[in-house]
Amino acid sequence: MYGQPVYILKEGTERSRGKDAQRNNITAARAVSEAIRSALGPKGMDKMLIDNFGDTTVTNDGATILKEIEVSHPAAKFVIDLAKTQDQETGDGTTSVVVIAGELLKQAEDLLDMDIHPSVIIEGYKLARLKANEILDEMAQDVQFDDDKILRAVAETSMSSKIVSGEKGSLSDILVKAVKSISEEKDGKMFADIDNIQIQKKKGGSLTDTELIDGIIMDKEFVHADMPKKIEGAVILLLDKGLELSKTEIDAKINITSPEQIQAFLDNEHDMLKEMSDKIIASGANLVLCQKGIDDIIQHYLAKKGISAVRRIKKSDMEKLAKATGAKITTSLEDLENYLGKAALAEEKSIGDDNMIFVTGCDNPKAVSIIIRGGTDLIVDEAERAIHDALCVIRQVIHDKKVVPGGGAPEIQISQKLGDFSMGHTSKVQLAIEKFAKAMEIIPRTLAENAGLDPIDVLSELHGKHAVQGGHVFGVNPFKAKVDDMAKLNVFEPISVKKQAISGAAEAAEMILRIDDVIAAKELSGGMGGMPPGPGGMDEDY
Ligand SMILES: Nc1ncnc2c1ncn2[C@@H]1O[C@H](COP(=O)(O)OP(=O)(O)O)[C@@H](O)[C@H]1O
Ligand SMILES: [Mg+2]
8 A cells, every 4th residue: 555656636637836836826926916007107108909800909007918918827817817806906006016916925935944834924925915005094185076287187197097098187177077966975975886987999090189067978979960960949759669660470471462552561561660660759749769770661751850869779779768857768658758857958960970969957966978089099098088077087986085195105104103113023924014114115116116216216215204203295296207295296096096906916926825835727729619729719708
């Protein structure tokens, strides 16, 4: 018996244990973090990503970069998931969270080299991340709902690292107005659901032509040339039903033996369509918005009565239209008058080379749209991502009512205060907290490096400023390439973006450190089920 190997794992299973497992995971996670470090901050570079269909994306957004790159290592995938969570929870800080996680792991490696047990590192990191939240609370500044200056500053800070930064002033004005107009009071607190802001993209013009519309926009035209292009006092019918005759479901054969019979058959069809038109006309609607198709004959009858109609509208737009105009979407043509909604104006206008329909002056003022313009599709797409981030940070500040200065100021503050906090713990835990404190410097360090500054000088200057009472506002000004007062420069971020980035990164690092055994089953050959390799073929759905 003895001396015989005992196999408990299936043949082909790969296993790495202890330090090997840890090192592999750390290396993979750090590689992802290193890859996007150069994108951080206003002077961060953009990445051009080309997928295997040849579609190109140019972006500076951490979550988007990580979504597009294809990694196979599980620990690397885990870090990418971290950016996804950050995006879902707060909408911004996706590059930061990954960069911080990478640095926490790098610092942990030093501790592992000193033979400190991972469980001690994990304990120290946990204490440090909880303390970091307290330090953020202490340095935060309160913001009221009507403090547009700070709300705009937060939006501008979020946009300053993106392609839209040249227009951030005018855009932040639009975005703050948009979020405030859809905000509602619930249980004494202001609440903003930014899904109520409709975003439309239209290539052409420039970013400065981006507009806020008080209402809903459809990338559509009226179906018939004779229909009115401008309807004042629109009475709106929302139909989720095709205005056409459905084809017979069963393959029926009709025997026609004389020309009269053909005529009778066609007349019958015409009558049915006419009857549908009459029902709509009788309802009193002057604007028909249909999710499905509209037959030519119906188009003709509606146009004759001066009723405008749009077909094949997206379901999500139909829902927004229903909310905005008070109309109820109906699937039948009976009792239509009970389903109608209202808007002051519906109008077809040309935007760029195309026409779009604007429904404005709606009953419900909590329906707004932003129409994004820009020279190329790449610009419009990246502008949409930047605007999404900015809308999220405005929402976050409305919810948390607290901001912290940006530019690496909170990270330096945490780094310094954790130094004091580490005293009084056992020597090894103290070391772990100190390493956590050191890891926080990665944000100002990277901002400085990306702005071409010497990181050592910058960090020592920042520590000097933060050591003095009231110095917590100092961070890196990448535009002037110097240490500067972020509050004076109006560089602010929502406290929840920072809290989520630091806690999320720390939790991820702790989880990776906790793994000491990796058991990987043999890969199934052809196990992808014939899917193409690369993004889209994987089970990652983002
Ligand atoms: N005008 C500015 N001056 C200094 N720092 C800024 C400025 N604008 C943004 N930052 C900083 O840049 C960092 C965010 O960079 P960004 O590329 O948007 O990454 P993330 O995906 O993490 O949000 C934050 O630390 C923020 O404070
Ligand atoms: Mg950002």
